[in-house]
Amino acid sequence: xxxxxxRLNIVLAIVAVIAxxxxxxxxxxxxxxxDEIVRIERAMARQQADLSILKADWAYLNQPTHxxxxxDRHNEVLxxxxxxxxxxxxxxxxxxxxxxRLDTDALDALFETIEAGEDPIGSLLEDLL
Amino acid sequence: MSAIIHDQGTIAIDGARKARGNLxxxxxxxxxxxxxLVFSVMGARLIWLGNVVVDTTIEGQARDAIMASRPxxxxxxxxxxAVDIRVPSLFAEPRRIxxxxxxxxxxxxVLPNLDSTWLRQRLTGDRGFVWVxxxxxxxxxxxxxxxxxxxxxxxEESKRFYPGGAVASHILGAxxxxxxxxxxxxxxxxxxxxxxxQDLGLARDSALTPxxxxxxxxxxxxxxxxxxxxxxxxxxxxxAGAIMDVNTGEVIALASLPDFDPNVPAGxxxxxxxxxxxxxxxxxxxxxxxxxxAGALDxxxxxxxxxxxxxxxxRFGRYTISDFHGKYRILSVPEVYQYSSNIGTxxxxxxxxxxxxxAFLTRMGLEGAPVIELPEVTRSAIPATFSxxxxxxxxxxxxxxxxPMHMLTAMSALVNGGRLMDxxxxxxxxxxxxxxxxxxxxxxxxxxxxxxxxxxxxSGSGSRANAIAKGYRWGGKTGTAEKVIDGRYSxxxxxxxxxxxxxxxxxxxxxxxLVDEPKPENETSGRTAGWNAGEMSGRIVTRIAPMLGVxxxxxxxxxxxxxxxxxxxxxx
Numbered sequence: 160x161x162x163x164x165x166r167l168n169i170v171l172a173i174v175a176v177i178a179x180x181x182x183x184x185x186x187x188x189x190x191x192x193x194d195e196i197v198r199i200e201r202a203m204a205r206q207q208a209d210l211s212i213l214k215a216d217w218a219y220l221n222q223p224t225h226x227x228x229x230x231d232r233h234n235e236v237l238x239x240x241x242x243x244x245x246x247x248x249x250x251x252x253x254x255x256x257x258x259x260r261l262d263t264d265a266l267d268a269l270f271e272t273i274e275a276g277e278d279p280i281g282s283l284l285e286d287l288l
Numbered sequence: 289m290s291a292i293i294h295d296q297g298t299i300a301i302d303g304a305r306k307a308r309g310n311l312x313x314x315x316x317x318x319x320x321x322x323x324x325l326v327f328s329v330m331g332a333r334l335i336w337l338g339n340v341v342v343d344t345t346i347e348g349q350a351r352d353a354i355m356a357s358r359p360x361x362x363x364x365x366x367x368x369x370a371v372d373i374r375v376p377s378l379f380a381e382p383r384r385i386x387x388x389x390x391x392x393x394x395x396x397x398v399l400p401n402l403d404s405t406w407l408r409q410r411l412t413g414d415r416g417f418v419w420v421x422x423x424x425x426x427x428x429x430x431x432x433x434x435x436x437x438x439x440x441x442x443x444e445e446s447k448r449f450y451p452g453g454a455v456a457s458h459i460l461g462a463x464x465x466x467x468x469x470x471x472x473x474x475x476x477x478x479x480x481x482x483x484x485x486q487d488l489g490l491a492r493d494s495a496l497t498p499x500x501x502x503x504x505x506x507x508x509x510x511x512x513x514x515x516x517x518x519x520x521x522x523x524x525x526x527x528a529g530a531i532m533d534v535n536t537g538e539v540i541a542l543a544s545l546p547d548f549d550p551n552v553p554a555g556x557x558x559x560x561x562x563x564x565x566x567x568x569x570x571x572x573x574x575x576x577x578x579x580x581x582a583g584a585l586d587x588x589x590x591x592x593x594x595x596x597x598x599x600x601x602x603r604f605g606r607y608t609i610s611d612f613h614g615k616y617r618i619l620s621v622p623e624v625y626q627y628s629s630n631i632g633t634x635x636x637x638x639x640x641x642x643x644x645x646x647a648f649l650t651r652m653g654l655e656g657a658p659v660i661e662l663p664e665v666t667r668s669a670i671p672a673t674f675s676x677x678x679x680x681x682x683x684x685x686x687x688x689x690x691x692p693m694h695m696l697t698a699m700s701a702l703v704n705g706g707r708l709m710d711x712x713x714x715x716x717x718x719x720x721x722x723x724x725x726x727x728x729x730x731x732x733x734x735x736x737x738x739x740x741x742x743x744x745x746x747s748g749s750g751s752r753a754n755a756i757a758k759g760y761r762w763g764g765k766t767g768t769a770e771k772v773i774d775g776r777y778s779x780x781x782x783x784x785x786x787x788x789x790x791x792x793x794x795x796x797x798x799x800x801x802l803v804d805e806p807k808p809e810n811e812t813s814g815r816t817a818g819w820n821a822g823e824m825s826g827r828i829v830t831r832i833a834p835m836l837g838v839x840x841x842x843x844x845x846x847x848x849x850x851x852x853x854x855x856x857x858x859x860x
Contacts, residue, residue, distance in 0.1 A: 207374060211374045215368075215451060218451040219451035221451075222451050222453075222455070222509075223452075223505060223508075223510075224453055225451075241831055244758055244842060247840050
């Protein structure tokens with residue numbers, strides 16, 4: 160019995176030492192992770208700040224108030240003007256495609272000769288070869 | 289190990305085991321007491337920690353409120369009008385600063401515009417948080433970090449940025465350094481429970497959905513650009529304009545010059561930089577005749593085919609009201625409008641009756657402040673009851689003051705088939721607008737007004753502008769209101785207005801522009817509204833109509849169809 164208690168004590172002592180080491184290392188790992196979280200959060204905040212500035216920059220560059228002076232400055236080359244009424248049109252104003260007339264008589268004649276067993280195009284090709 | 293216990297004569301001998309058992313029991317009790325003690329210390333510490341109030345305020349303000357962002361404001365097409373940018377702000381913890389002088393000198397190398405004694409005083413002491421300088425650039429932040437002074441740190445703050453600058457200043461308003469809206473839509477958003485979200489700390493980062501306005505930034509830019517041009521062209525002291533979708537009541541553009549840059553809100557407070565569309569009331573002059581005409585025609589007292597006797601001025605006691613461009617003959621109703629005859633308009637108002645006329649003004653929503661989501665509004669000034677003279681002058685827009693926004697809203701109702709709806713700066717569909725609208729004049733009256741406006745553009749005071757805006761079936765009414773200087777109407781200083789709409793065969797947009805104290809552009813040009821406000825309206829329409837999807841059409845049939853059937857017979 161005493162021996163058993165002895166052994167138990169030794170086992171418990173070892174378990175305690177292992178537990179202490181484990182808890183300490185866990186704590187250490189947790190601290191490292193917490194550091195990393197802080198680092199990533201900082202990076203995110205910084206990137207969000209950068210992003211917000213880039214977005215603002217993009218919005219600024221897209222503003223009509225920003226584009227107009229550029230257009231004015233280069234108007235000698237671009238020659239942009241307010242659209243005149245005559246420059247507008249709509250689909251209804253487009254003329255219809257000119258009607259293509261099929262020469263039905265000639266086609267009929269062609270089909271008849273093919274049906275009769277003669278192939279005028281085939282014989283043309285044969286002549287070429 | 290044993291113990292002999294003498295007890296009442298009997299002798300009991302405890303065995304070694306029992307003695308050890310007692311000892312173990314005592315040890316366990318001691319251990320329990322010890323563990324209990326340790327746990328109660330821990331528990332007490334927990335309760336104590338739980339009761340510690342962590343001071344999250346920064347100089348009296350909640351930290352969350354300072355870091356809170358505002359929703360981006362977009363125009364109707366999704367272009368950004370106001371965005372948040374994250375900027376670093378420098379703060380110090382004076383209790384952690386070791387050498388105040390060294391720290392102050394170092395900071396001053398980066399931020400030389402700070403006052404040296406103020407800074408030293410700020411860094412001395414035992415406080416936990418003081419602002420040193422807010423809203424720095426990333427480059428400044430980098431340089432301060434390199435100084436490596438303990439007790440200095442940065443906080444990311446949201447700063448409002450308006451990429452368009454002054455272009456929509458009177459719509460957007462501005463925010464103060466704590467990101468609280470102080471004017472315009474920004475203030476409206478705050479009053480509209482954004483402030484609550486910020487206080488709760490919920491308004492953080494990108495969690496807020498952007499707010500869309502009904503403004504079209506391209507149209508807004510053109511309006512602003514043309515107003516700027518008019519200030520120079522006519523050497524006016526101020527100019528303003530607004531454009532509204534007549535079917536939905538959405539304001540497409542609104543600008544008033546002189547204005548300010550919302551990024552530097554201090555400019556807002558300068559003299560004369562107020563919003564002339566909603567926060568200023570004017571005697572609008574002849575453009576008001578459109579409303580009188582609508583009232584008279586809608587009441588049935590005057591028909592479009594009637595003739596009005598405008599041969600003689602109207603006498604009220606010692607005063608006689610006569611015409612500016614007097615014809616002094618019998619005029620048809622369209623001619624009264626075309627020649628802007630005061631006499632004719634008074635006669636039409638009198639046919640309707642002055643009390644009916646007064647009631648009609650209320651029906652047109654001209655009472656009180658204009659309804660729009662801007663805090664900067666002013667109430668109109670219309671006498672509660674009209675005297676004979678008062679009604680007569682009111683019929684052509686004198687002796688009563690309304691804001692241009694009142695006029696624009698009323699004009700929209702007069703051309704869109706008679707449905708009056710509140711103006712809004714937020715997107716609204718036609719069905720939603722219809723649900724909140726009230727029928728103020730009949731469809732027929734609205735058709736008459738459209739005809740009269742187009743008629744005035746073809747052959748009246750709008751003809752100069754119509755030549756510019758050819759093809760967009762545009763028309764409206766000019767108004768040149770003489771200003772009251774020292775109690776008398778001055779002929780040298782006037783306010784030129786133009787209220788118009790296009791395309792009148794299928795009304796979509798109404799616009800009002802005003803030029804304050806215009807001077808003639810050159811020797812040959814006139815001073816009245818047709819020359820300045822009118823021509824400017826024409827230029828605006830040619831530029832914005834293609835953007836708004838209004839196709840030009842030169843077909844003369846469109847104009848002919850606008851002519852009421854009763855008049856068409858006479859023309860042919």
